[in-house]
Amino acid sequence: MNTDASTPRDDISPELLKQYLRGELDPAGEHRVEQAMDADPLLREAAEGLALPGALAAAEALRAPQRSHWPARLLGGGIVAVVVVLGVLVLRMPDSAREVVLPGSTPVATPETDRPVAADGSAATLPIDGRDSVPALAPGVAMVQAEAFREPTPVQVVPREPAPDRIEPVPARIGDRPVDPAQPTSHTDRSSRRLVFRHGLKLVHPSELYGLRVEGPGIGGQRARMGSADPQPVDRLATDAQPAPIPYLDHMDDVLAAFAAGRWQRAQEGTQVVLDQYPEDVNAQFYNGLAAYELGQDVKARRWLAAAERNTVNSFQEEAAWYGALVVERTEGAEVARPLFERIARTGGFYAERARARK
Amino acid sequence: MFLRRRTDTSLSDEDLVLRIRGGHQASLAVLWDRYAQLLFGVAMKYLKDVDRSKDAVLDLFTVLPERLAKQEVRQFRSWVHTVMRNHCLMELRKAGVPMDRAIEEMPIAGPPVQEEGPLLEADLQRMEAAIEHLDPDQRACIRLFHLERRSYKQVSEQLDMPVEQVRSHLQNGRRNLRIALDQRQDRHEH
Numbered sequence: 001m002n003t004d005a006s007t008p009r010d011d012i013s014p015e016l017l018k019q020y021l022r023g024e025l026d027p028a029g030e031h032r033v034e035q036a037m038d039a040d041p042l043l044r045e046a047a048e049g050l051a052l053p054g055a056l057a058a059a060e061a062l063r064a065p066q067r068s069h070w071p072a073r074l075l076g077g078g079i080v081a082v083v084v085v086l087g088v089l090v091l092r093m094p095d096s097a098r099e100v101v102l103p104g105s106t107p108v109a110t111p112e113t114d115r116p117v118a119a120d121g122s123a124a125t126l127p128i129d130g131r132d133s134v135p136a137l138a139p140g141v142a143m144v145q146a147e148a149f150r151e152p153t154p155v156q157v158v159p160r161e162p163a164p165d166r167i168e169p170v171p172a173r174i175g176d177r178p179v180d181p182a183q184p185t186s187h188t189d190r191s192s193r194r195l196v197f198r199h200g201l202k203l204v205h206p207s208e209l210y211g212l213r214v215e216g217p218g219i220g221g222q223r224a225r226m227g228s229a230d231p232q233p234v235d236r237l238a239t240d241a242q243p244a245p246i247p248y249l250d251h252m253d254d255v256l257a258a259f260a261a262g263r264w265q266r267a268q269e270g271t272q273v274v275l276d277q278y279p280e281d282v283n284a285q286f287y288n289g290l291a292a293y294e295l296g297q298d299v300k301a302r303r304w305l306a307a308a309e310r311n312t313v314n315s316f317q318e319e320a321a322w323y324g325a326l327v328v329e330r331t332e333g334a335e336v337a338r339p340l341f342e343r344i345a346r347t348g349g350f351y352a353e354r355a356r357a358r359k
Numbered sequence: 360m361f362l363r364r365r366t367d368t369s370l371s372d373e374d375l376v377l378r379i380r381g382g383h384q385a386s387l388a389v390l391w392d393r394y395a396q397l398l399f400g401v402a403m404k405y406l407k408d409v410d411r412s413k414d415a416v417l418d419l420f421t422v423l424p425e426r427l428a429k430q431e432v433r434q435f436r437s438w439v440h441t442v443m444r445n446h447c448l449m450e451l452r453k454a455g456v457p458m459d460r461a462i463e464e465m466p467i468a469g470p471p472v473q474e475e476g477p478l479l480e481a482d483l484q485r486m487e488a489a490i491e492h493l494d495p496d497q498r499a500c501i502r503l504f505h506l507e508r509r510s511y512k513q514v515s516e517q518l519d520m521p522v523e524q525v526r527s528h529l530q531n532g533r534r535n536l537r538i539a540l541d542q543r544q545d546r547h548e549h
Contacts, residue, residue, distance in 0.1 A: 030510035042440040046400030
């Protein structure tokens with residue numbers, strides 16, 4: 001099986017996925033699709049959505065749109081678009097270059113520009129995600145554009161039209177912070193990342209990790225356990241088998257409370273709950289690793305501190321490197337750890353001075 | 360006379376992206392065939408509405424040439440998945456959907472960040488010792504699904520547990536096997 005992410009997955013085609021969802025495959029075929037879904041988040045989410053009532057039939061219509069199947073309003077909009085565009089072209093074309101355009105032909109983006117033009121010839125921008133601005137299209141033109149994805153039936157070559165001027169977009173706002181389209185948010189920009197502090201300990205705000213506005217994902221507590229000697233009557237880290245998801249920050253607040261109190265085992269259990277569901281969560285990686293360090297679980301500490309250090313969200317990079325070096329020093333000795341401390345010292349960061357003292 | 364050009368449907372996504380950047384719009388049709396229905400499914404998962412999901416797919420493909428021209432996309436498949444997911448989350452936000460609902464829609468397997476690669480069947484077949492140390496339910500699910508190549512439905516029927524629980528045991532079992540392999544690797548290195 002070809003595992004190159006950029007090559008076509010001709011072994012699990014959309015058609016095969018639909019057969020799976022309709023229950024038309026034998027167990028071996030089902031296994032093949034399920035195995036692919038395990039490895040492919042797009043396939044997995046697509047299957048979830050297509051399994052909803054009416055979705056498969058709608059997907060079939062989406063795939064092979066026939067002109068007669070489009071809603072009347074789109075057809076009407078398409079006809080208007082054809083008439084307007086043809087009129088513009090005829091008016092602007094010099095007599096010598098004028099070509100006859102057959103009735104019923106659809107306007108398509110020219111090969112040179114590939115730029116769709118709205119039915120009224122103008123182009124107003126509509127921010128999509130705050131970083132890009134794209135021309136807003138009338139529904140009819142959207143339909144035409146979709147059809148133009150396919151090799152069109154014979155059409156006349158139309159003269160090139162200049163691209164419409166773009167209007168600068170109004171930046172979208174996320175929460176209280178305006179998003180500048182010229183400055184795409186980057187998870188690698190440590191200095192601009194939003195942080196919160198709970199119990200004196202740092203957390204990367206979940207909006208930075210998950211692109212959600214406020215609170216981040218809900219955390220289920222299926223794996224949490226309550227210590228038998230725990231005196232606290234209410235403890236969100238210890239839950240029943242199937243609790244409702246709780247807000248991310250509330251859960252991590254409990255984790256850091258346990259951490260700040262030196263209750264490493266409880267903190268570790270709480271971060272493990274997060275990692276079970278979101279294995280790339282940098283907050284959980286770092287504090288799980290740190291709790292393991294405190295508990296003397298060196299293998300686990302190295303694994304999670306290394307993960308936090310190399311996470312694309314690099315907010316814990318320095319701290320993870322420091323504690324990772326301490327683990328190496330403890331398990332393999334000062335000689336082996338020396339290059340790690342030297343690297344930390346060279347970075348000139350918060351731990352540089354301490355690293356120099358340990359070299 | 361318009362000359363019809365046939366686009367090679369065996370081209371990789373990356374090659375198609377390069378062609379689209381070069382103005383080869385017919386390559387967009389190939390990507391449409393590959394991804395439109397899948398992305399529609401993703402949109403349905405979040406938006407739960409056929410018309411809005413159709414619009415989402417059309418909107419995405421309408422702006423796709425321009426976005427590809429502006430962004431370097433190394434892995435189109437994961438990129439376009441992320442774009443669609445973000446679009447859906449924004450739609451939910453605009454519609455005033457309570458954040459908890461959007462949060463609950465987040466996939467159990469994790470947010471759209473760097474993910475670990477699949478655990479290959481061949482690796483599992485070399486892991487008998489590690490599998491023996493798994494939780495009994497996880498061990499049973501791993502054996503039936505990966506080693507005996509049963510389907511979720513078959514595993515579910517044989518173990519008398521819901522399919523969702525089978526998937527959860529498989530996910531946790533694979534994670535624990537990875538940890539066990541790492542520990543073995545650490546011990547070997549030391």
